[in-house]
Amino acid sequence: MDQELAADLQARRADHLYRQRNRHSGPQVPLIKVNGSQLLAFTSNDYLGLANHPKLISAAHSASKLYGLGSGASHLVTGHTDLHHELEQALAATTQRPRALLFGSGYMANMGVLNALLDRRDAVYQDRLNHASLLDGGLLSGAKFQRYRHNDTTNLADKLVTTQARRHVVATDAVFSMDGDIAPLKGLSQVANEHHAWLMVDDAHGFGVLGAGGGGSALAQGLSSNDCPIYMATLGKALGSYGAFVAGSEELIESLIQFSRNYIYTTALPPSVAAASLASVALLTEEAWRQQHLNRLINYFTQQAQSMGLPLMYSQTAIQPLLVGSSKVAIQISDELRQVGLLVTAIRPPTVPKGTARLRITLSAAHSEAHVDELLVALGRLQQQGLVGRAEQ
Ligand SMILES: *Cc1c(COP(=O)(O)O)cnc(C)c1O
Numbered sequence: 001m002d003q004e005l006a007a008d009l010q011a012r013r014a015d016h017l018y019r020q021r022n023r024h025s026g027p028q029v030p031l032i033k034v035n036g037s038q039l040l041a042f043t044s045n046d047y048l049g050l051a052n053h054p055k056l057i058s059a060a061h062s063a064s065k066l067y068g069l070g071s072g073a074s075h076l077v078t079g080h081t082d083l084h085h086e087l088e089q090a091l092a093a094t095t096q097r098p099r100a101l102l103f104g105s106g107y108m109a110n111m112g113v114l115n116a117l118l119d120r121r122d123a124v125y126q127d128r129l130n131h132a133s134l135l136d137g138g139l140l141s142g143a144k145f146q147r148y149r150h151n152d153t154t155n156l157a158d159k160l161v162t163t164q165a166r167r168h169v170v171a172t173d174a175v176f177s178m179d180g181d182i183a184p185l186k187g188l189s190q191v192a193n194e195h196h197a198w199l200m201v202d203d204a205h206g207f208g209v210l211g212a213g214g215g216g217s218a219l220a221q222g223l224s225s226n227d228c229p230i231y232m233a234t235l236g237k238a239l240g241s242y243g244a245f246v247a248g249s250e251e252l253i254e255s256l257i258q259f260s261r262n263y264i265y266t267t268a269l270p271p272s273v274a275a276a277s278l279a280s281v282a283l284l285t286e287e288a289w290r291q292q293h294l295n296r297l298i299n300y301f302t303q304q305a306q307s308m309g310l311p312l313m314y315s316q317t318a319i320q321p322l323l324v325g326s327s328k329v330a331i332q333i334s335d336e337l338r339q340v341g342l343l344v345t346a347i348r349p350p351t352v353p354k355g356t357a358r359l360r361i362t363l364s365a366a367h368s369e370a371h372v373d374e375l376l377v378a379l380g381r382l383q384q385q386g387l388v389g390r391a392e393q
Pocket of ligand 1: 236
């Protein structure tokens with residue numbers, strides 16, 4: 001076995017696609033210690049800087065004293081505590097949906113929804129650039145699996161016209177995780193409605209940062225629960241905690257409780273994690289300056305990068321990818337930045353399409369403008385050396 005595996009590993013190294021973990025000690029803050037050295041990181045999905053917030057930590061601490069650590073069982077047995085229940089109610093209120101249901105993680109939620117709703121008689125339509133968990137959920141469901149061109153509502157409509165399936169689900173990321181661009185939810189919802197398809201939106205990168213009170217992309221684009229019947233988001237990114245939820249109608253949530261294997265056959269999140277998430281939801285409005293500061297940094301970074309001619313991909317969100325192309329060069333740039341104390345992740349195929357390796361820069365409310373300047377100066381220097389390219393005019 002080991003010989004055969006070693007050959008595959010060697011091939012991956014030769015393609016500059018080998019992945020390695022950084023060993024890092026301490027909380028998720030902009031200045032982190034990696035493999036012993038201090039680095040300014042632009043890598044985290046902790047967009048609001050809540051992962052190290054004292055209110056989350058004390059909520060988790062108090063809940064552990066009252067409820068112990070592990071939840072001990074699944075939600076349908078004895079794992080569903082008052083804290084989980086209250087969190088579901090808070091999430092439904094924040095997203096303005098009738099009900100919400102907690103899942104162990106975003107990956108499980110996406111798998112769990114698609115597998116509960118779809119089988120061989122059905123069809124699922126996915127944006128080409130959707131997150132792996134949506135794609136995997138669609139494939140595993142056994143439904144006819146089709147991808148449409150990125151954010152292309154016309155291409156989606158063409159595919160929906162020819163279908164004979166019983167049910168149709170259109171699934172999309174609201175904010176694309178490796179591109180940072182926003183899906184045209186209004187248009188997708190119209191096309192889905194015209195063809196009696198159900199729209200499922202994965203808002204892992206929008207919930208907490210977009211929409212009124214951080215209520216997410218569906219609210220930001222004015223989509224009611226009818227327009228977007230299946231709304232999913234995670235608690236491990238902007239909310240700085242862990243877990244995920246699905247929000248929608250009474251019937252949707254009850255169906256998931258009855259039929260979603262990824263909901264039924266797994267241990268409920270620790271009560272302390274639910275308590276931390278609950279504190280985090282309250283902070284979305286109590287500390288609304290966080291969304292505002294993040295937006296200021298996004299505008300500042302994109303304007304400066306544009307005037308320098310950096311090859312940024314178009315994005316108005318906290319995810320600001322710098323397009324490189326070659327995996328080898330992307331790694332080189334990432335290494336050079338690390339030498340000057342900056343941590344930025346190189347994203348390579350198969351996470352992104354071939355020939356589109358990039359640096360995935362993420363901004364957070366925990367960053368200051370001086371932090372952003374530090375990154376811009378370093379990128380400018382690499383541009384002068386010819387390692388970082390220029391934007392096409
Ligand atoms: C991170 C992510 C997920 C998975 O969420 P986890 O809670 O980390 O499992 C799902 N969808 C998208 C778009 C994501 O970025």
